[in-house]
Amino acid sequence: MTLPSSTAEALLHPRARADDRVSLAPERPQDQAAVSGLIERAFGPGRYAKVSERLREGNVQALHLSVCAFQDGVLVGAVRQWPILVGDTRGVFLGPIAVEEPARRHGVAGLLIARAANLAAEAGERFVLLVGHPPLFAPHGFAPAPKGQILLPGPADPRRILWKPLYAGAVEGVGGLARVPPRTAL
Ligand SMILES: CC(C)(COP(=O)(O)OP(=O)(O)OC[C@H]1O[C@@H](n2cnc3c(N)ncnc32)[C@H](O)[C@@H]1OP(=O)(O)O)[C@@H](O)C(=O)NCCC(=O)NCCS
Numbered sequence: 001m002t003l004p005s006s007t008a009e010a011l012l013h014p015r016a017r018a019d020d021r022v023s024l025a026p027e028r029p030q031d032q033a034a035v036s037g038l039i040e041r042a043f044g045p046g047r048y049a050k051v052s053e054r055l056r057e058g059n060v061q062a063l064h065l066s067v068c069a070f071q072d073g074v075l076v077g078a079v080r081q082w083p084i085l086v087g088d089t090r091g092v093f094l095g096p097i098a099v100e101e102p103a104r105r106h107g108v109a110g111l112l113i114a115r116a117a118n119l120a121a122e123a124g125e126r127f128v129l130l131v132g133h134p135p136l137f138a139p140h141g142f143a144p145a146p147k148g149q150i151l152l153p154g155p156a157d158p159r160r161i162l163w164k165p166l167y168a169g170a171v172e173g174v175g176g177l178a179r180v181p182p183r184t185a186l
Helices: 005-009 029-043 046-047 108-124 134-140
Strands: 023-026 066-073 074-086 089-099 127-131 161-165 178-179
Touching: 005 029, 029 046, 029 074, 029 089, 066 108, 074 108, 074 127, 089 108, 108 127, 108 134, 134 161
Parallel strands: 089 127
Antiparallel strands: 023 066, 066 074, 074 089, 074 178, 127 161
8 A cells, every 4th residue: 555655654663562653433434445445455356255255245334333543544454343143143243354564563453353342342242253363363352153153154264263252141042154134133
């Protein structure tokens, strides 16, 4: 990506943590084009083949649970969240998450994941589910769902099917096919 030179110079110093340099805010309609551009750069066209995409197409993004990270007013990272059903239980599906290449390895993704999970908890949701990289999500309370408990609409490595219960007992008895909620439930 091409950042304005003043912003590029201000980007996070090597080994500096992002906490006091990055501001987080829910994704607004006017952020959507920039967030989509960031996701395209981070994942490329191959992302449409991923099983996670089957849970996003035809779905309606939960903008109030999606988070943008800005540095000096420029978008440097984002995470999106979506309503989902697992069996008949409603939850939240997280992804994609992406950070602009020059801003990586400073904890921006960690800030986004923590905020996204907190927003879901504050909204009274039961769990956040995702298909992703365990070392990135484990520090934020995500763990593999018991093998076979969650079925996805396509192949996925079960070690990458991660979820985080948002309160004690929140995922007891939850299991089955993960799917896009019907329109009437969105
Ligand atoms: C993955 C991604 C979002 C991480 O963003 P980030 O801001 O660099 O991540 P953080 O700095 O918050 O890293 C948090 C932890 O995740 C792990 N991690 C992050 N990127 C990693 C990588 N490329 N490989 C292995 N571990 C990684 C590390 O354990 C890191 O801990 P550390 O800070 O102690 O090193 C970013 O590299 C990206 O946008 N990649 C392309 C898109 C993508 O792959 N998205 C995730 C799909 S699951």
